[in-house]
Amino acid sequence: MYGLQGIQLLITKKFVEKEPEQIASFLYNGAGLSKAAIGEYLGQRESVNIQVLKAFVKCHNFNKLSLVDALRQFLSSFRLPGEAQKIDRIMESFSAHYCECNPSTFKSTDSCYIVSFSLIILNTSLHNPSVKEKPDLQHFISLHKGAHPGGDLPTELLTDMYESLKKVPFQLPEDEDAWELTLAFQKPQREGWLLKMGGRVKTWKKRWFILKDNCLYYFEYTTDKDPLGIIPLENLCVELAEDPKKPHCFDLHARGQTVKACKTQADGKKVQGNHQSYRLSAASHEERESWVQSLRLVFSEYLNSLAVCTNV
Numbered sequence: 001m002y003g004l005q006g007i008q009l010l011i012t013k014k015f016v017e018k019e020p021e022q023i024a025s026f027l028y029n030g031a032g033l034s035k036a037a038i039g040e041y042l043g044q045r046e047s048v049n050i051q052v053l054k055a056f057v058k059c060h061n062f063n064k065l066s067l068v069d070a071l072r073q074f075l076s077s078f079r080l081p082g083e084a085q086k087i088d089r090i091m092e093s094f095s096a097h098y099c100e101c102n103p104s105t106f107k108s109t110d111s112c113y114i115v116s117f118s119l120i121i122l123n124t125s126l127h128n129p130s131v132k133e134k135p136d137l138q139h140f141i142s143l144h145k146g147a148h149p150g151g152d153l154p155t156e157l158l159t160d161m162y163e164s165l166k167k168v169p170f171q172l173p174e175d176e177d178a179w180e181l182t183l184a185f186q187k188p189q190r191e192g193w194l195l196k197m198g199g200r201v202k203t204w205k206k207r208w209f210i211l212k213d214n215c216l217y218y219f220e221y222t223t224d225k226d227p228l229g230i231i232p233l234e235n236l237c238v239e240l241a242e243d244p245k246k247p248h249c250f251d252l253h254a255r256g257q258t259v260k261a262c263k264t265q266a267d268g269k270k271v272q273g274n275h276q277s278y279r280l281s282a283a284s285h286e287e288r289e290s291w292v293q294s295l296r297l298v299f300s301e302y303l304n305s306l307a308v309c310t311n312v
Contacts, residue, residue: 020048024055028077035173038078043086050089057093062101067112068164070098071119072171079173080120084226091116105157107150114147114221115158119165127169133187137162143222146193146206146283188212190294195246195281199274204246204281211294214301216252229263231278238295240288246281248288252295253277 011018016026027038042053060077062070074094080087095112099105106112122140125131140162144153190211195204196218207218207228214234217227231252236259241249253259253276261273282288 020051021055023052024059027052028056028059035077035079036081039081039090040086042078043081043083043090045085045089050093053090053093054097057097060097062098064102066160066164067098067105067115068119068161070094070101071116075120075170076173084224087117106153107148111148111150111153115144115153115161118143118222119161120170122162123165123170126166147208147222189298190291192287192291193283194218194291197246197279197281209280211298214298216295226264229261229273231259231261231273233295233298234260237299238292240292241279243279243281248282248285249279250282250288250292251277251279 016022027033027041041049042056043049057074060070060074062073065073071094080090091113092109095109095116098116099109099112106115118140122135125135137159141155141158144158146152188210190209192209193206194209196207197204207220208222208224210217210219210227214232216231216233218229218231219227233252235257236252236254239251239253241251243249257276259273259275259278261275261278263271263273265271280291282291
């Protein structure tokens with residue numbers, strides 16, 4: 001594995017110069033190197049690794065390439081590590097360089113990052129045989145509604161990317177199982193964007209919500225692997241609510257008790273939430289009604305299951 005000690009040994013033995021550009025060139029051009037080891041090295045958070053990562057990305061020429069074709073080239077040169085934070089660092093550098101090479105394609109590097117991560121997940125969903133229900137084009141387009149700074153991406157652009165990846169999957173090096181992102185949120189009862197009021201700080205933040213298996217999960221982006229928060233729905237109820245600042249609100253609460261939920265702190269640690277209730281705002285009256293109906297159906301199924309267990 002080419003960790004810091006391994007690279008330092010190569011520098012000491014004069015196999016490679018110590019400048020980040022020289023190390024990046026060695027990793028990019030070195031025949032026979034482990035693609036997995038390269039990915040692990042590039043994903044590390046130490047300053048030297050980050051400098052090498054940026055130089056490694058710039059070894060690729062993405063000029064006038066579509067995002068899918070640029071990802072094909074990039075993802076064939078190493079194996080993406082499995083940890084979400086390492087993937088974030090690598091894809092952020094990729095997105096920044098792609099936007100430098102193609103400044104008119106995306107309005108921001110954040111948009112490029114969101115779509116890039118989304119395409120990696122789409123590749124798994126379309127071409128992994130264990131995924132029985134393949135996402136269609138409309139589902140892929142809907143994931144990006146309201147997700148991009150500066151406005152939604154053109155439908156034609158998203159369509160071209162979807163069709164290209166559906167026709168030809170990414171050729172991923174070595175063991176493709178390492179590329180599979182979690183499938184835990186396949187086939188949700190409902191998913192979509194909602195505004196969530198904060199607990200301690202009463203600000204509204206846009207979050208992607210997924211309703212599945214008697215839990216409500218929320219994420220910062222549709223492409224995130226790990227949820228920012230998890231709200232178990234046992235013993236909760238949902239009610240319509242009026243709010244002077246936001247329309248189409250509804251509340252989740254546990255009738256005077258603290259909701260048993262957890263959230264992710266900035267350092268990545270999971271801690272217990274401290275909400276007496278959760279206030280959420282939908283984009284329209286119809287969206288609110290649909291969410292409330294879905295939640296009430298989950299509550300009803302849960303109570304029916306308790307009744308069955310009690311009568312056994």
